[in-house]
Amino acid sequence: MSQMTKLRHRKNQLPFDIVLNILARLPGKSVTRFRCVCKSWDSSITTPYFISTHLNHNKNHGNGCVIHMPSVRDTNSSSNTNRPVCTVALDRTFDRISEIGVPFDFPSACFQIVGSCNGLLCLANYGSFTCANDIYLWNPSIRKFKKLPHTCLPQLRFVKLGFAYHSQNNDYKVVRISFFSFFLALALPLPLALPLPLPEVEVYTLSSDSWRRVGIEFTTSVVNCPNDLSPAPLVSGALHWLAFVVEGEENRKGKNMIMSFDVNSEKFRKLELPNGSTKTLQRCLSSFKGKLAFITSEHSEQRPGFQFSIWALREYGVVESWKKLFVVPSERVACWISLIDYGSLMVCYRNDPGERQGFKHALIDIETLQEKKDPDIQHPSYITTFMESLVLLDGTNVESY
Numbered sequence: 001m002s003q004m005t006k007l008r009h010r011k012n013q014l015p016f017d018i019v020l021n022i023l024a025r026l027p028g029k030s031v032t033r034f035r036c037v038c039k040s041w042d043s044s045i046t047t048p049y050f051i052s053t054h055l056n057h058n059k060n061h062g063n064g065c066v067i068h069m070p071s072v073r074d075t076n077s078s079s080n081t082n083r084p085v086c087t088v089a090l091d092r093t094f095d096r097i098s099e100i101g102v103p104f105d106f107p108s109a110c111f112q113i114v115g116s117c118n119g120l121l122c123l124a125n126y127g128s129f130t131c132a133n134d135i136y137l138w139n140p141s142i143r144k145f146k147k148l149p150h151t152c153l154p155q156l157r158f159v160k161l162g163f164a165y166h167s168q169n170n171d172y173k174v175v176r177i178s179f180f181s182f183f184l185a186l187a188l189p190l191p192l193a194l195p196l197p198l199p200e201v202e203v204y205t206l207s208s209d210s211w212r213r214v215g216i217e218f219t220t221s222v223v224n225c226p227n228d229l230s231p232a233p234l235v236s237g238a239l240h241w242l243a244f245v246v247e248g249e250e251n252r253k254g255k256n257m258i259m260s261f262d263v264n265s266e267k268f269r270k271l272e273l274p275n276g277s278t279k280t281l282q283r284c285l286s287s288f289k290g291k292l293a294f295i296t297s298e299h300s301e302q303r304p305g306f307q308f309s310i311w312a313l314r315e316y317g318v319v320e321s322w323k324k325l326f327v328v329p330s331e332r333v334a335c336w337i338s339l340i341d342y343g344s345l346m347v348c349y350r351n352d353p354g355e356r357q358g359f360k361h362a363l364i365d366i367e368t369l370q371e372k373k374d375p376d377i378q379h380p381s382y383i384t385t386f387m388e389s390l391v392l393l394d395g396t397n398v399e400s401y
Helices: 003-012 016-023 028-036 039-045 048-061 182-187
Strands: 065-070 085-090 096-101 111-117 120-125 135-139 144-147 158-166 171-179 200-205 210-214 220-222 238-247 253-262 268-271 282-288 291-299 306-313 322-330 336-340 344-350 359-365 371-373 381-386
Touching: 016 039, 016 048, 028 039, 065 111, 111 158, 111 381, 120 158, 135 171, 158 238, 171 220, 238 268, 238 282, 282 336, 291 336, 306 344
Parallel strands: none
Antiparallel strands: 065 085, 065 381, 085 096, 111 120, 120 135, 135 144, 158 171, 171 200, 200 210, 220 238, 238 253, 253 268, 282 291, 291 306, 306 322, 336 344, 344 359, 359 371
8 A cells, every 4th residue: 555545544534532422322232343343442442431421422312211021920921931021111101112031041930120220230039038149230232241149148038139320439239138027027936036136238349249248237127018119219329228127125116217228338327208108008119300209009188099199308318308299199009009210100900800911000190190001011010210331341250142
């Protein structure tokens, strides 16, 4: 190649920073393909800076999406494996975008979405005692996953999980709480060893690919509300669970509260529930426009029937700032409820025994009360936000499929 041809070739090349800017606007699957173009592209695409740039562009310009997964394997499915199928949908209408099969097997037919952060999903199995042993991190956009190491706790009892992004360290954490059920203790014959043991807690950090124990200073049973399929909400840098905090010297009484875990300091604290929210048929925690939300189902205060109440903690940590923002009327008792962050309530009703489908769903806008009947969802499901990203592109024990 002559010198003149080389100069002309260089003149026609785009500056490398513009190339990276273009790549940052592409879907994750396309970006991963461009890694094989040349070494400089590969090394640049895998840097934390580029992954963050790509993520921020999707946050600012991408369509709002959710991903939902049935809580148990479909018994009508022809597959014999415990591999659920997740559905990606538009968050405001639940119109289906795509279906994605989970690329790994669970040991049981019961599974859960622990949480979703920046396009990275945390999935786990659970059994009759909610003992979550197998936990996975999975990024469906780039077809990567990893199985987390085994627990560092001596024994797992009843278990609750949470998944969070640690923004200060650009890292991801999974929290596992193993606790002795206060309600089971009351059912056991006396004499019972008192006081009840403190919960045991361990935290997994993606950067270290390991678990380590952390302390908790109060006895609690994390409440397993019937049909609560809402992942522990991450609000103001903390994960949250409904809990029954045991009080008194003999551990024979307690109080329904919210237990939070600060992702940065790794400290637990207790938050009071709003006043007037005790007589409920169902309850769950969620996030609503960046605020901690408490959703209840109860008998209607104004007319025959039932209602859903949506409370929001307007100033985080200040109990007096709880406010009931919306009341959604309902003619039937719901068997499952879930609040989507932007403001839609997914409600599941159990159909009459003679009907072909066991469940009926409705998507309700909590501000306008407009209802979309029969959204594209068939079973009680875990629902969480979703976006494309390059998180988990490389790392220890990461598998491709």
